[in-house]
Amino acid sequence: MNAALHHAQALLATGRPEQALSELSALPANEVTGSYAMQLRCAALSQLDRWAEVGDAARAGLGANGPDPDLLLWLGRSEHEAGRDQVAERVFLDGLALAPNDVDLLCAYADLCASDGQLDKAGKLVELAAARAPQAPVVYATRIQLAHARGDNREAQRISREFVGVHPENPVAHALLGGTSAARGQVDAAYEGFRQAAAARPTEQVFAESAMELRVARHPLMLPLRPILRFGAVKTWLTAVLLVIGLRAAGLPVLAGLLGFAWLAFCVYSWVVPPLVRKRVLRGWR
Amino acid sequence: MHDDLFSPTIREQRAPGRPPWRPESIVYPAFFGGPLAAATLGVLNGRRLALPTSRLLLIAVAGLAGFGARVVVGAFSDGSSPVRLAGTATGLLVWLVVLALQRGPFRLAALRGHGPARLIGPGFAAAIGCGLLEAVLLLVLVR
Numbered sequence: 001m002n003a004a005l006h007h008a009q010a011l012l013a014t015g016r017p018e019q020a021l022s023e024l025s026a027l028p029a030n031e032v033t034g035s036y037a038m039q040l041r042c043a044a045l046s047q048l049d050r051w052a053e054v055g056d057a058a059r060a061g062l063g064a065n066g067p068d069p070d071l072l073l074w075l076g077r078s079e080h081e082a083g084r085d086q087v088a089e090r091v092f093l094d095g096l097a098l099a100p101n102d103v104d105l106l107c108a109y110a111d112l113c114a115s116d117g118q119l120d121k122a123g124k125l126v127e128l129a130a131a132r133a134p135q136a137p138v139v140y141a142t143r144i145q146l147a148h149a150r151g152d153n154r155e156a157q158r159i160s161r162e163f164v165g166v167h168p169e170n171p172v173a174h175a176l177l178g179g180t181s182a183a184r185g186q187v188d189a190a191y192e193g194f195r196q197a198a199a200a201r202p203t204e205q206v207f208a209e210s211a212m213e214l215r216v217a218r219h220p221l222m223l224p225l226r227p228i229l230r231f232g233a234v235k236t237w238l239t240a241v242l243l244v245i246g247l248r249a250a251g252l253p254v255l256a257g258l259l260g261f262a263w264l265a266f267c268v269y270s271w272v273v274p275p276l277v278r279k280r281v282l283r284g285w286r
Numbered sequence: 287m288h289d290d291l292f293s294p295t296i297r298e299q300r301a302p303g304r305p306p307w308r309p310e311s312i313v314y315p316a317f318f319g320g321p322l323a324a325a326t327l328g329v330l331n332g333r334r335l336a337l338p339t340s341r342l343l344l345i346a347v348a349g350l351a352g353f354g355a356r357v358v359v360g361a362f363s364d365g366s367s368p369v370r371l372a373g374t375a376t377g378l379l380v381w382l383v384v385l386a387l388q389r390g391p392f393r394l395a396a397l398r399g400h401g402p403a404r405l406i407g408p409g410f411a412a413a414i415g416c417g418l419l420e421a422v423l424l425l426v427l428v429r
Contacts, residue, residue, distance in 0.1 A: 083299060086298065089295075097292075115394065116297060128291070233311075
């Protein structure tokens with residue numbers, strides 16, 4: 001591979017998409033539209049969230065190089081991002097017709113199906129991908145996403161732990177472990193995940209913002225709200241209300257009234273305090 | 287065996303309307319406002335989540351049944367305390383119905399980057415408006 005392409009790839013891997021783009025635009029005219037150069041351009045633009053340009057670049061690459069599964073992958077992702085899901089599906093299927101075992105295409109198509117609510121089909125697609133490359137980061141990430149879509153937060157966290165174990169250097173793995181821990185109300189584990197992700201890739205805004213949100217959640221004033229995060233709204237609310245009703249039925253109306261009043265105060269606390277803590281933590285952050 | 291996996295199945299997406307509320311958050315207006323508040327917000331949120339009409343009807347029926355239960359409690363008890371307690375209990379039961387029907391659809395909407403919207407304003411409006419409506423109706427029907 002050309003040294004400039006190598007360099008652009010290294011810049012991307014360390015989260016410097018803008019520098020990668022300028023490296024790519026300095027390529028000689030006959031190489032600039034090559035398939036791999038175009039894939040790197042798409043990857044850089046996607047890191048910058050410029051999805052419309054990802055689509056343009058993929059189309060230009062396909063025009064110059066003919067059908068190519070890797071470029072079809074980027075085109076499909078940009079169509080999905082633009083909300084044109086049926087077009088995205090056609091593009092992914094064209095890619096899979098050329099490369100039926102392509103793990104990235106299988107996972108991207110699984111993602112698309114999951115977001116359409118077709119969780120069973122998505123599961124089968126990601127199983128196919130996992131049979132080809134069980135330890136590929138994209139396979140882990142898609143399985144986690146799917147478990148989350150099914151509402152199985154425990155399974156999502158389990159796969160995230162496995163992902164971090166196999167790819168301890170991968171910032172996305174740590175971020176996913178952070179996200180799945182947050183979904184289970186494990187605030188400290190969640191903060192640790194995003195902190196490591198942000199440390200490994202300081203240029204990624206989302207990681208830093210999530211770590212900051214969790215600093216808010218870890219604030220001492222937020223401690224009383226942990227049961228709601230940890231056990232979920234359903235369990236905490238039903239426990240509280242059943243206790244109030246139970247105390248009343250047991251002939252202790254005063255205690256029931258006190259508990260009811262405490263619960264009311266707790267509700268008000270849970271509305272008023274989080275925004276104030278967020279403001280305070282943000283001020284310290286900036 | 288992969289033929290069905292590799293054939294197109296994606297449906298036409300409806301243009302995204304207003305972002306939905308988090309179904310869990312409806313517990314607050316349900317607790318303070320009672321069954322009609324929970325059902326009103328449940329139906330509005332169900333429309334935002336594009337649930338089928340039968341599901342919306344189910345939520346509305348649950349709300350009316352909850353209110354009916356409150357009326358029955360009011361007719362057979364003295365004082366206002368059991369009626370208030372029945373309002374809280376039936377409100378939470380309606381919320382559980384809403385939750386059972388909307389948790390999955392909400393997760394998918396979130397996966398598409400759609401929502402959640404803030405419930406504070408509509409939540410207070412529903413809790414106060416429907417709470418008062420129930421109080422007036424109970425007064426007319428039972429007392």
